[in-house]
Amino acid sequence: MSDQLPQKVIDQIRLTVRTAVKSAVKEVVDQLLNQNRYPDSIKDEDFLSAKQAALFLKIKLGTLYSKVEKCELPYYKVGKRKLLFSKDELFNSVIKIKEKGKSVIDHDINAIADEIKL
Secondary structure (H helix, E strand, O other): OOOOOOHHHHHHHHHHHHHHHHHHHHHHHHHHHOOOOOOHHHOOOOEEOHHHHHHHHOOOHHHHHHHHHOOOOOOEEEOOOEEEEEHHHHHHHHHHHHHHHHHHHHHHHHHHHHHOOO
């Protein structure tokens, strides 16, 4: 008697595991995307200073300026040096970045599942 499962059973197990893993990862990603909330300290302001925007995005001030220089974040220039950031525009930028990341994650999950033949 053989100790191996029939191929049909193995294929069904792979499909079940793949579906469960994809579902679990999707749920976690969705939860992370839904955690977008404004910090209490800047709730009532329409525009943020660079320091406030860095706090809002949870990045260092230097990183914020680097992203501005690369045109990765929307901003408004007031006078010669001062930058202002719309809270709503930053929020929408974060959502777009996270959604783009989600599609990359979905692609990576499928690639890994194919690689390990789930």
